[in-house]
Amino acid sequence: MPLDKVVPDFRQAVADVFDGASIFVDGFGGPGGMAQFLLLTLWERGVKGLTLISNTAGIGMTAGFGVPGGRAYIDHSILIENGRVKKIIASFPVAGNPSRVTPFERAFRQGKIELEVVPQGTLAERIRAGGAGIGAFYTPTGAGTLVAQGKETRAINGREHVLEYALTADFAFVRAARADRAGNLVYKGSSRNFNAVMATAARVTIVEADEIVEVGGLDPECIITPCIYVDRVVPRPKDDTPVLAETYYARVGARAKP
Amino acid sequence: MADMASLLEKPRLDRDTLAMRAALEMPDGAVVNLGIGIPTLVSQYVPEGRQLLYHSESGVLGYGPMADPGQEDMDLINAGGQFLKWVPGMAFFHSADAFAMMRGGHVDISVLGALQVSEKGDLANWMLPERGIGNIGGAMDLAAGAKRIIVTMEHVDKKGHPKVVRECSYPLTVRGRVSLVVTDIAVLAMTPQGLLLKEVAPGWTADEVQALTEPRLLVAPDLHEITL
Numbered sequence: 271m272p273l274d275k276v277v278p279d280f281r282q283a284v285a286d287v288f289d290g291a292s293i294f295v296d297g298f299g300g301p302g303g304m305a306q307f308l309l310l311t312l313w314e315r316g317v318k319g320l321t322l323i324s325n326t327a328g329i330g331m332t333a334g335f336g337v338p339g340g341r342a343y344i345d346h347s348i349l350i351e352n353g354r355v356k357k358i359i360a361s362f363p364v365a366g367n368p369s370r371v372t373p374f375e376r377a378f379r380q381g382k383i384e385l386e387v388v389p390q391g392t393l394a395e396r397i398r399a400g401g402a403g404i405g406a407f408y409t410p411t412g413a414g415t416l417v418a419q420g421k422e423t424r425a426i427n428g429r430e431h432v433l434e435y436a437l438t439a440d441f442a443f444v445r446a447a448r449a450d451r452a453g454n455l456v457y458k459g460s461s462r463n464f465n466a467v468m469a470t471a472a473r474v475t476i477v478e479a480d481e482i483v484e485v486g487g488l489d490p491e492c493i494i495t496p497c498i499y500v501d502r503v504v505p506r507p508k509d510d511t512p513v514l515a516e517t518y519y520a521r522v523g524a525r526a527k528p
Numbered sequence: 529m530a531d532m533a534s535l536l537e538k539p540r541l542d543r544d545t546l547a548m549r550a551a552l553e554m555p556d557g558a559v560v561n562l563g564i565g566i567p568t569l570v571s572q573y574v575p576e577g578r579q580l581l582y583h584s585e586s587g588v589l590g591y592g593p594m595a596d597p598g599q600e601d602m603d604l605i606n607a608g609g610q611f612l613k614w615v616p617g618m619a620f621f622h623s624a625d626a627f628a629m630m631r632g633g634h635v636d637i638s639v640l641g642a643l644q645v646s647e648k649g650d651l652a653n654w655m656l657p658e659r660g661i662g663n664i665g666g667a668m669d670l671a672a673g674a675k676r677i678i679v680t681m682e683h684v685d686k687k688g689h690p691k692v693v694r695e696c697s698y699p700l701t702v703r704g705r706v707s708l709v710v711t712d713i714a715v716l717a718m719t720p721q722g723l724l725l726k727e728v729a730p731g732w733t734a735d736e737v738q739a740l741t742e743p744r745l746l747v748a749p750d751l752h753e754i755t756l
Binding site: 298299300301302303325335336337338339341361362363364366368375378385387388389390391392393394395397398409410411412413414415416417447457458459460461462463464465466467494 | 564584585586587588600601602603604605606607609611612620621622623624626627628630631656659661662663664665666667668669672673699700701702703
C-alpha cells in the first residue's frame, strides 16, 4: 500500500470499477457527505449491473431531502435512471411523500431493479461487522416483523433476536472534509454518518476530499478514519458546478427535472 | 352517544397542542430522539426548567434549534433532513454508533409517529400496503432500542378508520414496545390489563373516544381532560 494515496483525477480513481461491482455510497439522504464527483465520473464511464449499498436509493435530487434552497446536487439516482444498477440495499429507499417519485421508485415499479430494505441501524452494523471481520450478529431490531422473515432467530436474555450477516463491498465512495496524503480522514458534522463505517468494509475505498493536507497536517487525536482503511484520495474541485443537478440535467438533454 | 359522522367532525387538538401534551412526558435530563412530523414539534414545547439531550440518527447528539434561514449547512442535518444550527456542546458520530446508542439502551425516550398501534403495544409506521414500498429508516432500531416509546398521531386515519387497533394490519415496526399513545383526542397508556384511557381532549367523553377506537378501552378512575 503506497503511503501517498492521492490520485490526481476522478477518472483514474474509478478506472477499475467493473460491471457487476458492489459499491457503498454514503449520504444520509441529502448532498451532505456524498461523493458526487466519483458518482458523476462513474456514470460517464458507463459501467453497469451495479449493486449499490446506501442509506437511501437516491432521494436528494427528487425529494429535495437535505438540500439547501437552490443548491440541489446529483446523487446515486443518476446511475439508477440510466439503468446501471441491478440492486439496491437501503433503509430509506423512497421519498417520504408518495407524490415525489424518484428514479429508483420508477425503476422498481417497472421491475427493473431489485431492492433489499434493511433497518438503518442493522445496515450500519452489518457494514461495521464487515469491516471488523465479524461474520454475523444477533440484533433485536426487526424481530417479529417482515425483515426477520426467513432469518434465523434466537431468544437472548428472554428477547427475540434476528441473525444478520455482515456486509462488504468491492468499492466504497467516501466523502471526507479533510484528508492527509496518506488517507487519514476527518468529516464534518452529520456528514460523517455512513462514510466512516463504509470506509472500513470495502476492498477498495476511494475518498473524495474537500481538502487534502500533508501527512502531519491532521491532529492524530482527532482522526476519525485511520489511513489503513483508505486506498485512494482525490481532491474535490472548489468549483462544484459539474455536480449540481441542474448542470447534470442540462447535460443529459431535454429530460425534465422530476 | 353521538353518531360517527358527527364525531369525526368534532374539534380535536391541532398538531402543536398534541405536541405540547407529549412534551409534558419528557423528564429533565432525558436523552430523547424525535421522529419526523409531530414528534419533531415536541422540542418546541418542553416545559421551562427542563433540559433535554437530543439524539439524531444522522449522527448528532446535543443539537439545538433549526438553522436560521440562509444559514443552512448540508453537513448538519437531523434525521428528517432539516438543517440544524451549529451550537456548542454537540457531538458527532458515525451511523453504527448512532444505532449502538439506541439498541444499547442509552436513549431514554423515542417519540414516533404511527400508522397503527395495537392494544398489545405493537407499532406499524413504515409502510402503507397500498404503496407497496416503504421506508424503515431508523424506526425499527428506535422502536426496539429506546427505553420508552411514545407514539404521537391522529386518532383516526384520513378515511376515519381507527388507528388504535386490536391487531395491526399494516407491516409491523416492532412488537409490544409502545408505552404511551398521545392522539388528538386522547392519552392512552399500555398496561398489563390493556389500553388505559387516562385523558381526553377538551369536550370529549370516554364513550366518544371508544367509538373511534377498535379495542375495548379501560377507563382510568381519575379520567380527566388534557391540561397543559
